[in-house]
Amino acid sequence: MPRLKFEPLQNYPFRTELQLYTSHINHGNHLDNAQLVGLASEARLRFLRWLGYDEMDVMGAGTVVGDQGLQYLSEAFHGEILVFEMGTADYNRYGFDVCWQAHDKASGRAVARGKIGIVLFNYQERRPVELPDAVRDKLEAVQAG
Numbered sequence: 573m574p575r576l577k578f579e580p581l582q583n584y585p586f587r588t589e590l591q592l593y594t595s596h597i598n599h600g601n602h603l604d605n606a607q608l609v610g611l612a613s614e615a616r617l618r619f620l621r622w623l624g625y626d627e628m629d630v631m632g633a634g635t636v637v638g639d640q641g642l643q644y645l646s647e648a649f650h651g652e653i654l655v656f657e658m659g660t661a662d663y664n665r666y667g668f669d670v671c672w673q674a675h676d677k678a679s680g681r682a683v684a685r686g687k688i689g690i691v692l693f694n695y696q697e698r699r700p701v702e703l704p705d706a707v708r709d710k711l712e713a714v715q716a717g
């Protein structure tokens with residue numbers, strides 16, 4: 573299987589900062605891979621709220637993560653502040669991808685890139701929900717700048 577590689581988006585309309593704490597660091601004295609998934613999830617929640625949505629309310633639908641992947645570009649260490657930049661791409665019948673990249677605030681060093689596949693979901697009926705045109709239009713407009 574080839575290695576995962578994510579090309580950066582042309583535009584990342586959202587940015588948020590997350591500091592690395594002791595709990596984010598593993599025995600190798602750098603950012604733990606599972607903790608990076610959690611940090612990207614926190615950034616994703618902030619991004620959705622910035623858009624005027626919430627994980628449980630995107631025009632009445634909830635969200636679930638359908639898939640996700642990440643690519644490390646360098647190590648990150650305790651005390652650093654990671655700047656997560658986020659945008660959207662690959663809109664489909666039931667959702668879209670949140671594409672992200674993270675870098676160290678102080679040095680600008682690229683740390684990681686990835687994507688999180690969001691599926692809109694009806695939790696009462698336990699089934700996917702189609703992406704409303706109004707949501708797609710908003711995401712595309714925000715992404716276009």
